[in-house]
Amino acid sequence: MGSLASERTVVGWAARDATGHLSPYTYTVRHEVVGEVVEVGPEVSKHRVGDVVGVGVIVGCCRECRPCKANVEQYCNKRIWSYNDVYTDGQPTQGGFASTMVVDQKFVVPIPAGLAPEQAAPLLCAGVTVYSPLKHFGLTAPGLRGGILGLGGVGHMGVKVAKAMGHHVTVISSSSRKRAEAMDELGADAYLVSSDAEAMAAAADSLDYIIDTVPVHHPLEPYLALLRLDGKHVLLGVVGEPLSFVAPMVMLGRKAVTGSFIGSVDETAELLRFCVDKGLTSQIEVVKMGYVNEALERLERNDVRYRFVVDVVGSNIEEAAGAPAN
Ligand SMILES: NC(=O)C1=CN([C@@H]2O[C@H](COP(=O)(O)OP(=O)(O)OC[C@H]3O[C@@H](n4cnc5c(N)ncnc54)[C@H](OP(=O)(O)O)[C@@H]3O)[C@@H](O)[C@H]2O)C=CC1
Numbered sequence: 001m002g003s004l005a006s007e008r009t010v011v012g013w014a015a016r017d018a019t020g021h022l023s024p025y026t027y028t029v030r031h032e033v034v035g036e037v038v039e040v041g042p043e044v045s046k047h048r049v050g051d052v053v054g055v056g057v058i059v060g061c062c063r064e065c066r067p068c069k070a071n072v073e074q075y076c077n078k079r080i081w082s083y084n085d086v087y088t089d090g091q092p093t094q095g096g097f098a099s100t101m102v103v104d105q106k107f108v109v110p111i112p113a114g115l116a117p118e119q120a121a122p123l124l125c126a127g128v129t130v131y132s133p134l135k136h137f138g139l140t141a142p143g144l145r146g147g148i149l150g151l152g153g154v155g156h157m158g159v160k161v162a163k164a165m166g167h168h169v170t171v172i173s174s175s176s177r178k179r180a181e182a183m184d185e186l187g188a189d190a191y192l193v194s195s196d197a198e199a200m201a202a203a204a205d206s207l208d209y210i211i212d213t214v215p216v217h218h219p220l221e222p223y224l225a226l227l228r229l230d231g232k233h234v235l236l237g238v239v240g241e242p243l244s245f246v247a248p249m250v251m252l253g254r255k256a257v258t259g260s261f262i263g264s265v266d267e268t269a270e271l272l273r274f275c276v277d278k279g280l281t282s283q284i285e286v287v288k289m290g291y292v293n294e295a296l297e298r299l300e301r302n303d304v305r306y307r308f309v310v311d312v313v314g315s316n317i318e319e320a321a322g323a324p325a326n
């Protein structure tokens with residue numbers, strides 16, 4: 001490896017010491033990565049070699065715009081994604097699916113003691129994606145009534161974080177398949193099947209917010225009807241088609257439809273401490289790189305509870321990439 005730019009850090013799993021020991025912590029969920037610091041540039045002050053750290057969705061920003069100055073760098077128009085983007089040196093960013101990751105210390109968060117690294121990985125995206133809007137929109141007070149629409153990777157963290165804040169949580173799902181796990185394992189207080197018109201009508205005007213994680217087009221009006229005065233519908237799912245509702249649906253009740261994008265580095269560090277304090281973890285299935293194709297097929301079938309985490313160090317990455325193993 002060449003000399004390291006001053007504020008950059010190598011988070012890795014390919015590092016071996018003189019005895020052949022591999023860095024032990026190497027978990028990735030597509031772009032969020034938990035690993036061990038294997039090398040630091042001369043001006044890195046946030047962490048040291050050997051620290052267990054995480055990198056989320058963003059690895060670059062302009063540092064000059066209003067969002068950057070307000071420490072919400074995820075809203076910088078020059079943000080650089082940690083995967084499938086182009087870094088300032090013209091090279092593609094590859095998220096966790098690379099032998100090491102070189103990243104500016106600004107985008108590195110410490111994984112606190114008490115949080116298993118594989119558990120921490122989904123918190124760096126799914127976790128902070130729900131934590132950030134709850135904080136930003138003032139939805140943290142105990143006793144609030146929240147709805148989590150779509151019980152997947154993001155939604156399951158929504159249930160856990162909202163419950164840890166002391167909220168009454170209703171899962172709103174497309175089927176009844178996840179009822180038992182939502183109530184018994186995740187601790188939700190109520191469960192609504194969105195196609196059950198009677199149950200939806202009975203729940204009208206009852207929620208302070210809905211965290212909407214549905215990734216496909218869906219009508220908003222049935223969910224806006226669930227909100228009570230000043231209720232907020234927070235769009236998190238990436239839907240590439242227009243979503244619509246008639247204006248009185250929000251006027252009569254001063255309701256808001258808004259959105260939110262992951263969370264800042266500061267919010268991520270705060271969430272990790274929150275999780276340790278509250279004893280919160282993500283619900284995951286750890287797999288090896290060679291299982292990735294099957295994992296993708298299962299994702300399409302809505303058949304994962306609730307995140308796959310790839311154990312990169314435990315995988316033969318060269319073999320998985322099709323290269324001969326050495
Ligand atoms: N805003 C942000 O910063 C972020 C946004 N995202 C986006 O959030 C969305 C959710 O992500 P994630 O939780 O990982 O996704 P998952 O696939 O894990 O979960 C999505 C859930 O939506 C529900 N759903 C309802 N209808 C459909 C459908 N037709 N197809 C698939 N799911 C459906 C399902 O829940 P059920 O079975 O309960 O109906 C499903 O489990 C994605 O669009 C993702 O890109 C992700 C991270 C950050």
Ligand SMILES: O=C/C=C/c1ccc(O)c(O)c1
Nearest residue numbers: 030031057125126238261262
């Ligand atoms: O357009 C916004 C996309 C957000 C996003 C962030 C992270 C992630 O894993 C996604 O699936 C979507």
